[in-house]
Amino acid sequence: MKLLSKVFLHLVGLYIGATATTCSPSNTTTMVQLSCDEGFHFEILRSLATASSGGSDIGEVLTAAYKITPGDFESYTAAYTELADHVLAQGKALDARKYPVSVRDTMFRAAMYYQSADFYLHGNQSDPRILSLWEKLQGAFNVSLSLLPVPGRRVNIQADGFYVPCIYYKAAADNTPRPTLVIGGGYDGGQEEVYHQVGYAALQRGWNVISYEGPGQASPRRYQSLSFIPEWEKVVTPVVDYITTLPEVDLDALALVGVSFGGWLAPRAAAFEHRFTAVVALDGIYDFGPSTLQSLPSEFQVAFKAGNATLFNALINKVRETPSVSSKFRWSIDQGLWSWDTTSPFEWMTALQNYTLAPVIDKIKGPVFVGDAQNDLFFSNSGEVLAKHLGDRAYYYQFKTAYGDGSHAGVGAYSLQNQIVMDWLKQKFQSRACQV
Ligand SMILES: *[C@@H]1O[C@H](CO)[C@@H](O)[C@H](O)[C@H]1NC(C)=O
Ligand SMILES: *[C@@H]1O[C@H](CO)[C@@H](O)[C@H](O)[C@H]1NC(C)=O
Ligand SMILES: *[C@@H]1O[C@H](CO)[C@@H](O)[C@H](O)[C@H]1NC(C)=O
Ligand SMILES: *[C@@H]1O[C@H](CO)[C@@H](O)[C@H](O)[C@H]1NC(C)=O
Ligand SMILES: *[C@@H]1O[C@H](CO)[C@@H](O)[C@H](O)[C@H]1NC(C)=O
Numbered sequence: 001m002k003l004l005s006k007v008f009l010h011l012v013g014l015y016i017g018a019t020a021t022t023c024s025p026s027n028t029t030t031m032v033q034l035s036c037d038e039g040f041h042f043e044i045l046r047s048l049a050t051a052s053s054g055g056s057d058i059g060e061v062l063t064a065a066y067k068i069t070p071g072d073f074e075s076y077t078a079a080y081t082e083l084a085d086h087v088l089a090q091g092k093a094l095d096a097r098k099y100p101v102s103v104r105d106t107m108f109r110a111a112m113y114y115q116s117a118d119f120y121l122h123g124n125q126s127d128p129r130i131l132s133l134w135e136k137l138q139g140a141f142n143v144s145l146s147l148l149p150v151p152g153r154r155v156n157i158q159a160d161g162f163y164v165p166c167i168y169y170k171a172a173a174d175n176t177p178r179p180t181l182v183i184g185g186g187y188d189g190g191q192e193e194v195y196h197q198v199g200y201a202a203l204q205r206g207w208n209v210i211s212y213e214g215p216g217q218a219s220p221r222r223y224q225s226l227s228f229i230p231e232w233e234k235v236v237t238p239v240v241d242y243i244t245t246l247p248e249v250d251l252d253a254l255a256l257v258g259v260s261f262g263g264w265l266a267p268r269a270a271a272f273e274h275r276f277t278a279v280v281a282l283d284g285i286y287d288f289g290p291s292t293l294q295s296l297p298s299e300f301q302v303a304f305k306a307g308n309a310t311l312f313n314a315l316i317n318k319v320r321e322t323p324s325v326s327s328k329f330r331w332s333i334d335q336g337l338w339s340w341d342t343t344s345p346f347e348w349m350t351a352l353q354n355y356t357l358a359p360v361i362d363k364i365k366g367p368v369f370v371g372d373a374q375n376d377l378f379f380s381n382s383g384e385v386l387a388k389h390l391g392d393r394a395y396y397y398q399f400k401t402a403y404g405d406g407s408h409a410g411v412g413a414y415s416l417q418n419q420i421v422m423d424w425l426k427q428k429f430q431s432r433a434c435q436v
Contacts, residue, residue, distance in 0.1 A: 039328035084136070107147075122337075178207055186409075190213065196414070253277055278368070
């Protein structure tokens with residue numbers, strides 16, 4: 001078993017430096033590291049990344065990051081909870097009638113810090129903070145929404161047997177028809193983060209934005225006990241039905257954008273929902289389930305394919321409980337089990353196998369912007385694979401490590417990513433306008 005663990009640790013690149021002094025740049029290091037823990041580095045960078053749209057500020061994040069011990073999830077939660085509580089208190093102490101912009105900007109940061117505080121908690125699915133921190137996140141974000149130049153509003157859109165929580169941001173007060181982006185996140189973040197990742201940049205360009213969350217994602221999982229479903233069109237189509245009733249939405253300039261695992265979910269929905277002018281996958285994923293299985297050592301794959309749940313669960317759980325296991329790996333399992341509402345890795349992996357675009361790829365109309373991150377922490381070349389299957393329906397774009405935008409889902413370089421994506425979308429909207 002000892003050997004097995006070693007092999008596993010090696011294969012999935014799981015080693016974490018226990019202390020700062022053992023921290024040395026690895027072959028995959030391409031920028032200054034914010035933690036010796038690869039997963040923590042990425043998450044802190046993700047938090048820092050929203051600074052360009054007001055979701056964080058640099059000194060605040062770096063001060064919290066300084067208190068975090070590599071590999072110690074509780075220290076991560078503590079550092080961000082302290083920061084979030086502090087910033088929330090600052091916002092609450094201000095009079096919003098006198099200082100509306102100050103309150104809005106402060107609450108935006110508090111909300112994002114609560115998301116970071118929650119991030120590593122899901123290994124214990126009954127931890128009450130999973131709910132309490134999210135309440136605070138949403139409460140703070142609500143305040144900010146109400147103080148935008150055109151206030152954003154939360155809408156719950158009825159779907160078949162559940163509702164889709166959305167936030168609608170109208171680009172301007174008048175009802176001139178404008179391009180509109182439907183934006184969804186992925187495996188973990190909330191739609192509040194999506195505002196900072198993509199929504200803000202679209203609003204700056206005078207486009208309407210609607211963000212949404214489907215089953216398995218942040219608030220449907222918490223408040224409707226819903227786990228992920230592969231039939232993502234069941235989530236997206238009701239959202240499109242809703243926006244088509246709004247006078248300010250130009251029906252010839254609609255785009256669907258998926259961030260992170262949303263890079264699988266968005267193309268899946270687009271196979272059935274054909275009202276979009278264009279689809280954007282940041283980054284593209286073709287077969288999430290099969291490739292997750294293939295990233296495991298062969299013993300694990302053999303146990304899974306043999307249908308030996310007891311053995312597969314024992315193998316995964318053993319690695320999960322190994323103190324030196326990487327935060328990235330432990331978190332991926334914790335979050336997966338929580339999102340699919342199970343405690344059995346076998347059940348989770350079984351459900352994941354349905355997350356492949358193979359049966360529906362021919363139904364996607366395109367054009368699809370397929371992003372790929374050159375230095376993706378979680379996937380390798382997944383966008384290239386999707387683009388290959390889409391053929392001339394895809395516009396493939398590799399985000400480059402050398403320019404600082406090679407991280408998963410554009411983390412750390414949203415300004416550059418949005419410039420590339422939004423300029424491409426603008427072209428698509430304009431050529432569509434010429435056709436109609
Ligand atoms: C970098 O990669 C090379 C070749 O794959 C390997 O021999 C070396 O040990 C690696 N170095 C580190 C610091 O991981
Ligand atoms: C999970 O959290 C609950 C509530 O805080 C606690 O009672 C329980 O002991 C925790 N379980 C584990 C395994 O840590
Ligand atoms: C946020 O606002 C929505 C309505 O826009 C409301 O239903 C919800 O309860 C609010 N959440 C919090 C935590 O205040
Ligand atoms: C699962 O694997 C274990 C260990 O190899 C074996 O003892 C057990 O019989 C297997 N169970 C099934 C149902 O095949
Ligand atoms: C996978 O999809 C098929 C066809 O929709 C369905 O019958 C099956 O139950 C799904 N499997 C899981 C584990 O969700």
